[in-house]
Amino acid sequence: CSTFKPIVALAALKQGIITPQTRLYVGHHSLMDLTDALAHSNNRFFYRLGQMVGFNLLARYAHEFGLGQKAGLDIPGDQPGEFPTESPTDGEVGYLAYLGKGIEVTPLQWAAVASAIANGGTLYYLQYPRTREEVQHFEPRIRRQLTNLRAQIPEVRAGMAAAVSYGTARSASDEAFQILGKTGTCSEDGAKLGWFLSYSEGKPQYVVVVLLRGGWQMYGPHAAEIAGRVYKDLQGPSPNDVQASKSELGE
Numbered sequence: 001c002s003t004f005k006p007i008v009a010l011a012a013l014k015q016g017i018i019t020p021q022t023r024l025y026v027g028h029h030s031l032m033d034l035t036d037a038l039a040h041s042n043n044r045f046f047y048r049l050g051q052m053v054g055f056n057l058l059a060r061y062a063h064e065f066g067l068g069q070k071a072g073l074d075i076p077g078d079q080p081g082e083f084p085t086e087s088p089t090d091g092e093v094g095y096l097a098y099l100g101k102g103i104e105v106t107p108l109q110w111a112a113v114a115s116a117i118a119n120g121g122t123l124y125y126l127q128y129p130r131t132r133e134e135v136q137h138f139e140p141r142i143r144r145q146l147t148n149l150r151a152q153i154p155e156v157r158a159g160m161a162a163a164v165s166y167g168t169a170r171s172a173s174d175e176a177f178q179i180l181g182k183t184g185t186c187s188e189d190g191a192k193l194g195w196f197l198s199y200s201e202g203k204p205q206y207v208v209v210v211l212l213r214g215g216w217q218m219y220g221p222h223a224a225e226i227a228g229r230v231y232k233d234l235q236g237p238s239p240n241d242v243q244a245s246k247s248e249l250g251e
Contacts, residue, residue, distance in 0.1 A: 001184030002041045002220065003110060003195045004062075004100040006117065006156050008049055009034055011061040013152040017052050020155045024048050038159025039167030041183060041220070043098045050097020055087035058097060064146060065116065065123065071108040072126035073141060081105045099186060107209045110197040112143075114181075114207045117153055117160070118199040121146040160198075164224070169196060171221050172228035177235055178202065181227065183220025192216060196223035206234055 012018045013034075023031035026044040037045035050058065062068070068083035082104040087093050095101040108126055116123040125141040160180035163169040168183040181198025194212035199205060208227045212218040 001100050001186035001193060001195050002043075002046075002098065003105075003182050003184035003197050004096075004103060005038060005041065005046050005098065006160065006182055007061050007065055007067075007113070008046055008053065008058060008097045009038060009156050009159065010149055010152050011057050012049050012053050013155055014061075014149055015053065015057060018049065020158070034155065035159045035162050036167075038156070038182065039162035039165070041163070041168045046098035047094035050094040053093075053097070055084075055093045055096070058093065059083060062103075064144065065113050066109060066143065067103065067105060067113075069109075071106065071112040072128065075108065075126060075128050078108055078126075079106050081109055100184070107211050110195070110209045111207050114197045114199045114209065116146060117156065118180075118205060118207065120153060121148075121150045164198075168221055169198070169224035171225035172196065172198065172231070174228055174232060177231050179228065179231055181224060183224055185219040185221075188213075192218040194219040194221075194223040196220060196227045198224070198227050200231055200234075206231065208234075 018034065020034050023033050024045050026032045026042050032042055032045050062083050068081055070078045070080045072078045084102040088096055088101055096103070112123060112126055122142060123144040123146060125143045127138065127141065129135045129138050157180055160182055163183065164173050164179045164181055169181050172179050172181060178201040179198055181196055184195035186193050191213050192215060196210045199207045208230050210223040210227045212223050
């Protein structure tokens, strides 16, 4: 779905096709820059941008971020997904750019992508230590260094922050916790899909990916809302919540 848009943006920025200040026509006599296009997940902007970037470059950057490849090391159920080997048969690469047409991706792959954006360009293999001993001896495994994108990643981060601040993911917003993310809404085999890939600033940093599948209520903003609740649980109770609990206990 639209969760592919950050990769499209990085490809366009790196290749010098646009700058963060470039404004593209999005209809109704309106122009939009990259930050707002990511924030509002504007399809016209990314349809046009996909045509400007072209299929070969989109495929190159998708593979750089691990699409079409397993994201983890020995994780049960991990699948490689799929990225098209050829441009869409109708010739409209714009559909691939704004809707992810022809792409099959797993939550694990989006988690790896969100992690790489969060840390500035290091794509790690995902690992799942299952025992205390494995946790104690855990060592990160680097899959690829995307050092060539370090200058462009902050520009995409700005759009992902804006999505949570005032865009399609604002239902994930938390005043005490800065979250950056990208929503996605589409359908598959008659079911609606709602995606949200995201990460948090601060220490510790978390990555949360939500995928919803089902009826009409399964859409990106709802996935963002659920992710917001997950982040709130991860950070634990706020001082106000603790104080309220003490008051209820008569302490």
